[in-house]
Amino acid sequence: MSIEQGNGGGTVVEEGPGEALPAPGGPIVTQYVPSLPDALEEAEADEAVLPEAADVLEPAAAPFPPPLKRRLRAGCYLMRYTPIAHATIAAPPHYDGTMRIERDAVNTIASGDLYLHRPTSPHPLIPPKEPNPAKGIPIFAIRDYRYYVRVTKILEGAAAATQFKLGFELHRFDHATRTWSLQGAYAAKMSWTAAPPGYPSPKDYLTGQVRNASGVAVGVLTLGWVSKYLRKATLEVDRLPVSEPALANAAGLGWHDIFAQVGWDLTVDESDTNLVEPSGASWSDAEAHATMLARRDSADLDHDWRYWLGCVQQLDSTPRGIMFDAFGTDSNNVPREGAIMSSHWVIPNQDPWGLVKGMRFGTATDPYFRTGVHEIGHAMGLYHNTIDMGFMNTTDVIAASAMPPQQFPQNIQWSHAPDDQKRLRHMPDMWCRPGGVPFGAAFSTAPISPDDAVIVPDSVSVEVSPLLPTVPLGAPVRIDVRLNNAGGIPVPTDLSLRAGNVIGSVTDPSGTTREFRSIVRCIEEQKLGDDEQVTGSLTLLRGADGSLFPLAGPYTVRVDVQWDVDSVPFKVSAEGTLMVTPPADEAHAEAALRVLTTPDALVTLAVGGDHLTDGIEAIHAGLDNDVLRPHFAFVEAKRVAAPFFDRAADLEGAEQLLGEDAVMSTAEVNKATRLVAAAKESGSEPPEALVSSLRAKAEAMDAATAVRTLDEL
Amino acid sequence: MTDDALVGTWLKESTDPCSSSYPDELELHEGGRALGRMRPGAREHPRWDVGTFRRLDDGRLGITQSNDALGRYAFTLAGDRLTLTDEAGCTFTYRRR
Numbered sequence: 001m002s003i004e005q006g007n008g009g010g011t012v013v014e015e016g017p018g019e020a021l022p023a024p025g026g027p028i029v030t031q032y033v034p035s036l037p038d039a040l041e042e043a044e045a046d047e048a049v050l051p052e053a054a055d056v057l058e059p060a061a062a063p064f065p066p067p068l069k070r071r072l073r074a075g076c077y078l079m080r081y082t083p084i085a086h087a088t089i090a091a092p093p094h095y096d097g098t099m100r101i102e103r104d105a106v107n108t109i110a111s112g113d114l115y116l117h118r119p120t121s122p123h124p125l126i127p128p129k130e131p132n133p134a135k136g137i138p139i140f141a142i143r144d145y146r147y148y149v150r151v152t153k154i155l156e157g158a159a160a161a162t163q164f165k166l167g168f169e170l171h172r173f174d175h176a177t178r179t180w181s182l183q184g185a186y187a188a189k190m191s192w193t194a195a196p197p198g199y200p201s202p203k204d205y206l207t208g209q210v211r212n213a214s215g216v217a218v219g220v221l222t223l224g225w226v227s228k229y230l231r232k233a234t235l236e237v238d239r240l241p242v243s244e245p246a247l248a249n250a251a252g253l254g255w256h257d258i259f260a261q262v263g264w265d266l267t268v269d270e271s272d273t274n275l276v277e278p279s280g281a282s283w284s285d286a287e288a289h290a291t292m293l294a295r296r297d298s299a300d301l302d303h304d305w306r307y308w309l310g311c312v313q314q315l316d317s318t319p320r321g322i323m324f325d326a327f328g329t330d331s332n333n334v335p336r337e338g339a340i341m342s343s344h345w346v347i348p349n350q351d352p353w354g355l356v357k358g359m360r361f362g363t364a365t366d367p368y369f370r371t372g373v374h375e376i377g378h379a380m381g382l383y384h385n386t387i388d389m390g391f392m393n394t395t396d397v398i399a400a401s402a403m404p405p406q407q408f409p410q411n412i413q414w415s416h417a418p419d420d421q422k423r424l425r426h427m428p429d430m431w432c433r434p435g436g437v438p439f440g441a442a443f444s445t446a447p448i449s450p451d452d453a454v455i456v457p458d459s460v461s462v463e464v465s466p467l468l469p470t471v472p473l474g475a476p477v478r479i480d481v482r483l484n485n486a487g488g489i490p491v492p493t494d495l496s497l498r499a500g501n502v503i504g505s506v507t508d509p510s511g512t513t514r515e516f517r518s519i520v521r522c523i524e525e526q527k528l529g530d531d532e533q534v535t536g537s538l539t540l541l542r543g544a545d546g547s548l549f550p551l552a553g554p555y556t557v558r559v560d561v562q563w564d565v566d567s568v569p570f571k572v573s574a575e576g577t578l579m580v581t582p583p584a585d586e587a588h589a590e591a592a593l594r595v596l597t598t599p600d601a602l603v604t605l606a607v608g609g610d611h612l613t614d615g616i617e618a619i620h621a622g623l624d625n626d627v628l629r630p631h632f633a634f635v636e637a638k639r640v641a642a643p644f645f646d647r648a649a650d651l652e653g654a655e656q657l658l659g660e661d662a663v664m665s666t667a668e669v670n671k672a673t674r675l676v677a678a679a680k681e682s683g684s685e686p687p688e689a690l691v692s693s694l695r696a697k698a699e700a701m702d703a704a705t706a707v708r709t710l711d712e713l
Numbered sequence: 714m715t716d717d718a719l720v721g722t723w724l725k726e727s728t729d730p731c732s733s734s735y736p737d738e739l740e741l742h743e744g745g746r747a748l749g750r751m752r753p754g755a756r757e758h759p760r761w762d763v764g765t766f767r768r769l770d771d772g773r774l775g776i777t778q779s780n781d782a783l784g785r786y787a788f789t790l791a792g793d794r795l796t797l798t799d800e801a802g803c804t805f806t807y808r809r810r
């Protein structure tokens with residue numbers, strides 16, 4: 001059986017110990033730096049989930065009527081682990097820390113860190129002072145760091161219950177060798193309960209008994225939500241009077257915005273503007289380090305993850321910027337505290353420096369600010385990453401990768417690469433906090449929660465194929481998606497972007513990857529089926545990062561189909577390739593430019609309507625060009641064939657647009673057929689030429705449903 | 714000698730601990746790109762990961778490091794062997810693949 005599914009034609013993108021914990025100095029197993037967490041296994045039939053809490057303070061009162069499902073709220077939790085072995089002591093030592101819960105539509109990745117909380121009161125009956133959850137994300141002393149918590153399972157279920165099983169590993173940190181070793185695997189049955197006073201969201205509080213791998217109860221774990229962010233830090237920016245502060249890109253995207261993308265609540269402290277050159281305009285690494293120590297506002301890394309960025313004229317050891325607090329320069333032996341960048345380096349007046357040739361670096365706002373983010377990325381424990389044009393790639397590589405008509409710095413990607421995003425969210429505190437593990441250790445030496453426990457079913461596969469192997473620059477790209485199901489697992493019956501089951505990415509000739517997802521999120525319950533085959537079509541033009549196909553050359557389109565069955569996440573993926581051809585002539589180039597630079601073109605393509613004049617004008621620019629016209633014909637025909645407030649459906653206009661050469665996906669033919677049928681039902685007689693044209697296309701595509709509908713008209 | 718004489722893939726021969734942070738394999742490309750890799754299981758990130766190289770005015774070889782600093786190395790190229798000495802005095806050798 002084959003089911004054809006359309007996406008409404010408009011697709012557009014974007015808008016995802018019997019062994020309690022050992023005492024310090026306990027046995028160490030294998031040394032390494034623990035691996036980050038993967039997305040998690042979820043769901044057991046007898047365990048359940050309540051609705052995710054809103055991002056607002058809510059009373060602790062029990063919900064009524066009882067919600068059917070509950071899921072861990074994303075964000076940072078104040079975590080406390082109390083080993084049972086110490087429970088009979090009046091003021092037992094325990095461990096405090098944070099648990100980071102990252103969620104998207106399907107995946108959950110969680111990780112945490114634990115710090116020893118020693119009794120500090122001289123009186124044994126007075127308990128130690130606890131972190132105040134009302135103050136948000138707590139910061140703990142480096143010397144007390146003990147464990148990375150690698151979360152391996154969050155078995156939230158689908159039944160009406162308020163418990164779930166949390167599986168995790170503890171990786172003990174050795175301060176002498178600065179490495180982690182696996183302590184053991186544990187599980188806790190966590191239950192939601194009312195929070196003690198002071199928590200910002202009283203209903204997002206959980207407790208559970210922890211058992212070791214042998215099933216022996218070893219302690220008690222509590223988790224209380226304290227912030228929508230995962231981590232908290234401060235960036236102090238000091239500068240020379242003549243140097244520009246690196247605070248934002250040309251579009252106004254600043255430090256807080258960028259780090260909020262990865263769950264960091266980064267506060268910028270724009271501080272000194274009167275740094276003094278120690279020995280002339282060019283700074284050595286040692287001078288940078290000494291100046292940081294002398295001029296920063298605070299050095300209390302046990303209470304503030306504070307990074308320092310200096311903006312000065314020039315640097316001895318590099319043209320643009322350096323994270324100097326590494327290797328032999330780290331005179332105070334506190335790694336990764338600061339970076340410095342040069343405002344007065346003059347960018348070479350030659351290729352490949354594009355639009356910033358010959359400019360003084362501080363005046364080239366985009367690459368200048370990007371360098372600041374790059375260097376602070378090193379301070380957060382990241383290394384160079386060439387997987388995309390993100391922050392940790394090098395400026396040289398990005399500049400050399402720009403392909404016409406795009407020029408450097410237009411090809412800068414204003415985000416971290418996906419693997420770096422995960423590292424910033426889930427690497428151990430000691431990896432990314434200033435003063436932690438020295439710069440230069442291999443990523444593989446750190447633990448990290450498992451990456452993605454989404455199930456890739458053997459019985460389901462997806463095929464991705466562009467409708468056309470070559471597409472002219474500026475045209476929307478139509479992609480056919482076919483989901484094959486050998487049975488056993490229900491699969492989505494709607495492969496449109498609108499349904500929310502399909503997301504993906506496009507990698508352009510320069511290697512830059514841009515994501516796309518539905519502009520409209522489906523809020524209805526998913527319909528699942530066990531059909532043998534489901535097909536759908538996507539029409540792609542823009543994503544959140546701009547045009548998906550901005551230049552000529554070869555492209556790779558990756559499509560992920562993801563869905564849940566009883567809260568168990570599944571995903572299948574596939575890729576297809578196509579070629580975008582360069583402008584055929586000046587008129588084509590102008591029309592393509594208009595389309596590619598008009599964000600509303602996407603919305604018009606996706607949702608139609610007469611209200612987005614910029615979008616309609618951009619679509620018309622495409623229609624007025626001979627090369628692009630066939631590719632935009634359906635977009636405009638769909639718009640005019642649908643009534644809009646007082647305007648009636650214009651089937652004549654649609655018929656004139658949909659000639660033989662109109663490029664249409666199967667989904668678009670189905671959509672057009674439905675519009676024609678709807679018009680007929682409302683009393684309009686569809687032009688015979690339109691019906692014939694559609695029928696010919698439907699027949700060529702073997703779109704049986706559309707053929708049948710058109711025959712009945 | 715031009716920079717082109719250095720272009721190629723180089724495998725580290727030295728096992729001296731002082732050279733442990735330098736990559737086990739180093740690619741030097743035309744145009745001045747440098748790419749370093751460690752063997753699987755290495756505990757250190759390569760001091761030279763993604764960067765550039767060029768001969769400096771003082772005759773030394775400059776290779777950018779993983780923290781964006783420009784490392785300066787005295788070097789000799791003899792046949793297929795490239796020997797470098799860093800600023801801390803550590804000497805290590807690569808052989809052309």
